[in-house]
Amino acid sequence: MSLMQELNHKALRLGVPLSVHLDLTYRCNERCEHCYLDHEDFGEMTTAELKSLLKQLASAGVFFLTMSGGEPLVRQDCFELIEYARALGFNVKLKTNAILIGEREAKRLRALGVEQIQISVYSHRPDVHDGITKVQGSLLRTLNAVRLLRAHDLKVTIANVLMKNNFQDGDGVRTLAQELGAHYSLDPTITPMIDGDRSVLRYGIPASELPGLFHNPNLVGDVESFCAPPPPVDDDVREGLPCSAGHTACYISPYGDLYPCVQFPLLCGNVRRQSFLEIWQSSAQLEEVRSIRGKDLSGCSSCTHLGTCTRCPGLAFMEGNMRGPSIADCEKSFARTGIPSKNLQAKRASSMEPASAQDLIQIQGIAIAPVVGTAAHAEASSVRA
Numbered sequence: 281m282s283l284m285q286e287l288n289h290k291a292l293r294l295g296v297p298l299s300v301h302l303d304l305t306y307r308c309n310e311r312c313e314h315c316y317l318d319h320e321d322f323g324e325m326t327t328a329e330l331k332s333l334l335k336q337l338a339s340a341g342v343f344f345l346t347m348s349g350g351e352p353l354v355r356q357d358c359f360e361l362i363e364y365a366r367a368l369g370f371n372v373k374l375k376t377n378a379i380l381i382g383e384r385e386a387k388r389l390r391a392l393g394v395e396q397i398q399i400s401v402y403s404h405r406p407d408v409h410d411g412i413t414k415v416q417g418s419l420l421r422t423l424n425a426v427r428l429l430r431a432h433d434l435k436v437t438i439a440n441v442l443m444k445n446n447f448q449d450g451d452g453v454r455t456l457a458q459e460l461g462a463h464y465s466l467d468p469t470i471t472p473m474i475d476g477d478r479s480v481l482r483y484g485i486p487a488s489e490l491p492g493l494f495h496n497p498n499l500v501g502d503v504e505s506f507c508a509p510p511p512p513v514d515d516d517v518r519e520g521l522p523c524s525a526g527h528t529a530c531y532i533s534p535y536g537d538l539y540p541c542v543q544f545p546l547l548c549g550n551v552r553r554q555s556f557l558e559i560w561q562s563s564a565q566l567e568e569v570r571s572i573r574g575k576d577l578s579g580c581s582s583c584t585h586l587g588t589c590t591r592c593p594g595l596a597f598m599e600g601n602m603r604g605p606s607i608a609d610c611e612k613s614f615a616r617t618g619i620p621s622k623n624l625q626a627k628r629a630s631s632m633e634p635a636s637a638q639d640l641i642q643i644q645g646i647a648i649a650p651v652v653g654t655a656a657h658a659e660a661s662s663v664r665a
Contacts (some may be wrong), residue, residue, distance in 0.1 A: 288516075294529065297529065297530060298342065300337055300530055301529070302333075302531075303350065303532070303533055304355050305350045305351070305352065306324075306533075307351065308349060308351040309377070310415050312412055312413050317473070324534040333532070333536075333556065337370075338368040345367070348376075348511075351377055354497040356481070362392055366393055370610060372393075372394050373394070374394055375397075376398070377399065378425035378429075381425035382478060386434070387432060389429070390433065390434055396434075397438065400422075401419070401439070402440065402446050403452065404442065404456045405419075413446060436462040436463070438465070440454075440466045440467070440468075441463065444486065445485055451496070451499065454466075455465075460482050466499055468493060469592075471543055471595065491618075494615050509617050510586075510587060510619070513583075513584065515585045518574045518586070519529045519573050519575065520587075522572060522573075526540035526566045529541065530548075530566075540569050541593075543595060545568065546565050546596055548566050576603055579622055580605050580622070589612075593606075610627075
């Protein structure tokens with residue numbers, strides 16, 4: 281067992297929230313066509329509120345802290361908050377589009393000891409990348425920032441969300457990452473907007489293109505292993521947890537709403553109304569999420585892919601049932617292995633359409649009165665890549 285596995289096992293056993301994803305803002309200086317966020321500011325947490333929250337997270341045992349948005353660097357207090365988080369001992373990861381990072385910012389991030397910076401790059405071709413971000417020259421600015429960060433010996437991951445307009449560019453972005461000395465990650469998943477709008481799903485890669493993507497050794501590594509048929513499902517898998525969301529990790533929005541994950545819009549409480557620890561230990565919603573095991577997943581529990589599927593409970597929740605399948609993940613399992621999941625077989629047999637826009641679960645925040653006498657800072661959200 282690796283050190284990280286041992287740490288996760290211990291956190292799970294003790295009920296410790298090992299990792300928190302905190303969006304400092306939903307505001308953003310790009311307008312990515314596939315983004316799931318509303319970029320307006322409806323009353324973000326203030327600097328004082330965020331510092332109080334960070335102290336609570338540290339006391340609760342959180343170690344890994346992802347600071348994101350929108351674009352976190354549009355907040356004037358972003359570096360102040362990073363510095364405060366580092367002083368509390370957090371391992372900090374920053375998600376950013378990096379177009380606001382110059383020499384001074386790169387030097388500061390290095391001085392603060394930020395563990396990793398994740399940067400979204402959609403193509404090695406400026407016309408494609410800028411076409412997705414809707415900001416002319418954004419690729420050039422982003423890559424200049426990557427070079428500055430690497431020059432200061434900071435770890436950089438180039439995150440590539442693959443979709444209809446750029447899936448042919450996966451190899452090009454991976455090569456670019458290698459040339460820049462950055463890590464590379466890809467994700468072919470487009471998620472519905474935070475308000476339940478499914479229109480952004482039209483940007484997703486057609487299911488017919490997924491097999492080619494998943495059988496490309498430049499993108500997935502060992503194809504034979506990645507695309508191997510699933511092993512037999514045993515009791516360990518049936519009794520296993522579907523995901524770490526809500527168990528050792530959670531997500532907090534700029535407005536203080538707490539969810540199991542950034543992709544799992546089940547509202548569990550608000551840190552402006554309750555303490556973080558009170559929500560973590562007493563939320564009925566989190567207790568429900570934690571009660572679910574592989575054997576409890578309708579349809580999935582008897583599927584051959586149960587132990588290897590990338591099923592996201594958040595996507596399943598948005599499709600109507602956190603204990604049900606995520607059809608998008610069923611498609612991925614089929615594309616990898618050539619073996620249709622049980623739910624995909626049923627869907628095809630009944631010609632059932634995916635959940636309609638009206639049926640999609642929407643994130644519902646808790647209404648908070650505006651804080652009098654404070655200026656709202658902000659930034660916008662992180663596309664998962």
